[in-house]
Amino acid sequence: MPGPMLPRVSNEELMMADEDVLTELTSDGVLIVTLNRPEMMNALGGGIPAGIQDAAARANRDDDVRAIVFTGAGRGFCAGADLSGGGPARGGAARGRSRIVDKRGPAATVLALAACNVPLIGAINGAAAGAGFGFSLSMDVRIASTKARMGTIFIRRGIGPDWGTSYWLPRLVGIPKAYELLYSGELLDAEAALAVGLVNRVVPHDKLLEEAVGYASMIASGPSIAYTYTRRAMMQSSLNSLDEQLVLEWTQQTELLATDDAREGFKAFLERRDPVFSR
Numbered sequence: 001m002p003g004p005m006l007p008r009v010s011n012e013e014l015m016m017a018d019e020d021v022l023t024e025l026t027s028d029g030v031l032i033v034t035l036n037r038p039e040m041m042n043a044l045g046g047g048i049p050a051g052i053q054d055a056a057a058r059a060n061r062d063d064d065v066r067a068i069v070f071t072g073a074g075r076g077f078c079a080g081a082d083l084s085g086g087g088p089a090r091g092g093a094a095r096g097r098s099r100i101v102d103k104r105g106p107a108a109t110v111l112a113l114a115a116c117n118v119p120l121i122g123a124i125n126g127a128a129a130g131a132g133f134g135f136s137l138s139m140d141v142r143i144a145s146t147k148a149r150m151g152t153i154f155i156r157r158g159i160g161p162d163w164g165t166s167y168w169l170p171r172l173v174g175i176p177k178a179y180e181l182l183y184s185g186e187l188l189d190a191e192a193a194l195a196v197g198l199v200n201r202v203v204p205h206d207k208l209l210e211e212a213v214g215y216a217s218m219i220a221s222g223p224s225i226a227y228t229y230t231r232r233a234m235m236q237s238s239l240n241s242l243d244e245q246l247v248l249e250w251t252q253q254t255e256l257l258a259t260d261d262a263r264e265g266f267k268a269f270l271e272r273r274d275p276v277f278s279r
Contacts, residue, residue, distance in 0.1 A: 021051025022073070023058075029066035029220040029279075030213055031055060038074025044131050044163075045082025049109045052135075056116040066220035066227075068116070069212045070139065071123035077148065080130025106131065110164040113138040114235055117228045119219050123212035124148040124199065129187060134163025137172065140231065142198065143212045144190045145205040150198055151187035171238060173197050223261035223277045 022034040033055045035042035042048065052070075059065040072078055113120060122128075122139030127149045136142060136150065144150070152169075154161050161169070161182060170178040173196050181188075181196075190202045203211045219227060229252040237245055256262055261277045268275035 018047070018051075020047035021055070023051075023055060025065065026213065026217070026220075028217050029064055030216040031059060031065045031068045032209075032213065033068055033070050035070070035072045035078055038072075038076070040082060041074070041076030041079030041127060042072040042132070043079050043082040044106075044109075044135065048078075049106070052109050053112040056112040059116050059118045063224070065118060066224050067119045067121065067216040069121045069123055069209075069216050071209060071212065072125050074126070075147075076126040076132075077122075077124045077128040078132025078135050079127050080132040080153070106163050110134070110138060117231065118224075119216070119227055119231060121212050121216045121219075123208050124150065124190075125205070125208055127187075129153050130157070131163040134161065134165035134168070137168035137198075138164060140234075141200050141215065143208065143215065144193060144199040144202050145208040146190050146202060147205045148190040148193065148199070148202070149187050150190075150193045151185065152182050153185045153187065155183060156185040221277065223259070223265065225259055226256055226261060229256060 020035070020037050022036045024032045024034075026032065033052070035048055035051075037043060037046055037048060040046075055068060055070075059068055119141070120139045122136050122142040124136060124142055124144040126145070126147055128136040129149070129151055130153045133150055133152055152161060152165060154165070160166075166178075166182070169181065172178075173181070177196055188196070188198065190199065193199045194202050201211075233245070233248060233252060236248055240248060261275075264277060265275045
């Protein structure tokens with residue numbers, strides 16, 4: 001199931017991304033992506049969107065990348081939109097219907113994450129608010145530090161949800177709770193976020209990256225094609241009927257059963273040992 005066709009990131013955007021998004025590939029295939037505008041609480045401006053898109057694209061073309069961990073430098077994970085230019089308060093609001101279908105803006109980043117072929121892990125180290133909250137919801141698994149804060153806050157600015165928030169939020173917490181969070185704009189602490197299902201676990205702040213990378217390393221040691229197919233199936237599940245999803249699952253399964261990893265998995269089971277999947 002190929003991902004959506006997305007516009008290419010320009011060379012100028014990539015040059016800016018080199019400063020605003022730091023990447024490190026571990027020896028076992030975990031790409032650590034750090035949003036690096038700490039003075040702006042990693043707001044989604046500068047080269048950050050391009051850097052996020054480039055990381056997702058890199059994973060799709062580089063077999064050495066087997067999982068991605070996203071985190072933020074400094075006190076924030078991602079504080080949302082970059083309002084350093086004033087935004088609507090200075091008359092900066094975009095006008096016209098063309099923006100609705102503009103795939104060069106936030107939509108391109110959200111779609112790039114959805115089309116990524118490897119598992120995405122969010123290491124939520126601080127505030128994930130507004131658009132940054134929406135960005136965090138694009139992760140497959142979110143691990144929060146005790147200092148994490150998460151919330152929509154859109155309504156407190158007189159606007160509605162963006163960055164895929166209205167798509168992902170009800171799928172994570174249910175429609176009634178999603179309405180409540182969107183209507184209140186409440187910022188939840190880590191334990192409250194865990195209680196409603198926004199994060200998978202909460203860990204001590206100084207252990208966050210270790211825990212997130214450790215989890216991603218577990219994935220990286222596994223059957224990479226099966227992880228890719230699993231992620232694609234999950235992405236498609238909310239769009240398909242049950243019949244369509246069953247066809248998708250079995251189509252994937254027949255392909256996976258022919259892989260070396262599947263042969264190793266079944267052989268290891270019969271020999272009562274841990275499997276050693278291909279790299």
